[in-house]
Amino acid sequence: MTRPEIESAARRLAQANGRAETSISKIYWFPDDTEIRLVEVDEESIKSEDEALHPFYFSPVEGVPYPSGIVLIHPDEEGVKPLPVEWRVDWKQARVLFDRKSGEVA
């Protein structure tokens, strides 16, 4: 797998999720060479239960041929809540793959 392949799969997954769920306002991608890493901003989401964000991890499935780690956050947590420690990234590295306000697809 290469990063462009992972980015392409991340883009497809983000667009599928964003278009299907009107409560999702934005989806961020955090580039990685081994897995898809997404943070989805969902107004229906409860807030995280502690001081850090924790992804749920999924094995490859049909349509998403790479492992993925996905975090669901409340809009109040966007850009401020510390990202998963195992990702070793900060919000500055985020790339928007879906933005409902600005016409959906980045």
Place this chain on the structure above:
Amino acid sequence: MDWRTAFLVQARSDYEVAVRLLRTPDVPLCHSLHYLQMTLEKLAKGMRAQPGSLAEPPHTHAGATKLVQMLKHTSPISAEFHRVLGMGAFARRMYLDGLLPTIRAVEQMAPAIAKQGSGVNSEYPWIQSSVPAQIEAPCLYGYSEIPQPKIAKLLQLVEALLRSCKA
């Protein structure tokens, strides 16, 4: 065995005990709820561990509500969960939206979380926040927070989660 597999296996075992207790006459509801709460906690922890990783997942008691909120979404990631539930999109959304408060209530029965809130849990006696002089014992408490008809639906949901959340 990795952490993910171990947590998912243990969640399945906790769930089977919860079902046995629910089917056993005269067993106070608190014991079944205790095992259901542990099922949800371990399921969420398992899904927070990367497949094949030996890094221990975060020590949080909550997570199941958020996992269900995520799997409620229409996505390739949730397709297997939706297939196992076997409902149309509208019915599934109504079903899951209707159950989310129950999942949250069970999740918050972990004593560590309950201590910060109402105190209602399935293990230890607590003082009623609305009636400060009243101390409740779980085995005598009625758990009006979890209406009986919701428990059967919750079991169906947990079974679907356990079948679709893969190691």
